[in-house]
Amino acid sequence: MKESSTLIEIARENSQLRDNLPFAVYASAKEQRIANVPIIKPLLIFILSGVKKIGSGNDVVCPAGTFVFLANSSTIDMRNIPEDEEYFAVLIEFDYSDFHQFKEKAGSKKKHFQGDINPVLEKALQQYLEWAIVSPSSALEFRKREILQLIYQMGYTEVRSIAEPPSISHQIYKIIHDNLSDDWSAERLAAHLAMSESTLRRRLKAEGSSVQLIKNRTKLGYALHLVQTSREHIGRISERCGYQSQSRFTHQFKQLFGVTPTELRKTLIKPSQ
Helix, strand or coil: CCCHHHHHHHHHHHHHHCCCCCCEEEEECCCEEECCCCECCCEEEEEEECEEEECCCCCEEEECCEEEEECCECCCCEEEECECCEEEEEEEECCHHHHHHCCCCCCCCCCEEEEECCHHHHHHHHHHHHHHHHCCHHHHHHHHHHHHHHHHHCCCHHHHHCCCCCCHHHHHHHHHHHCCCCCCCHHHHHHHCCCCHHHHHHHHHHCCCCHHHHHHHHHHHHHHHHHHHCCCCHHHHHHHCCCCCHHHHHHHHHHHHCCCHHHHHCCECCCCC
16 A cells, blocks of 8 residues: 555544544554453454454454454454554444445344455545544544445445444443443443343343443453553553552453553554654
């Protein structure tokens, strides 16, 4: 991909201008191995430098110049492998409603699919990155859906099948993720979802989950994002994710992801680079 350096420059510069952008940048100078990553929403990842491997057996290999689209998933293993100087990827999350534009029957659901970043998709990504700084959120939502339509028109009809209707587990992931500072009890979550607490617990058990498990993974998933994308102190990240003890936070982070926050932070590109 000839213009990958331009995309990297734009993405890196714009991601440093302000917070709460509608995309994220993950960049590392050393290899990252992260287990059990929760995918809260359908996630489109553009690999601009290095290689991304997905699955416990490295089943999916995504080199620079390709994209991979991941369905919402409770856990997924990832390796981010630098080539030359760095691994660099742009991530865009989608809501289930973004896929309503596809009226045709979707067929069997897909856990993931991948493809090449052709010049047209590359240009659309560049425009999205540039518009993210100046455009209102409503315009960016339209741009996001344009990217989905473009991928579909490129022949990747699997895009219709990547967004499953959210399970109860994923509905709770989203509720907690959008309101991390709140104390979400099972009773309150059940009321929010208009069901009894016993029904909620029963349905979560059938999905192999629980309220506490989801709360922990949602908070740690957000912590993982902050470690990757911010320069905040690990102690501050711990506090933002609801942990009173940094040592407990570090222990649970390591237990879930297989790496401590400090170890992961050491793989990142330093600002001077």
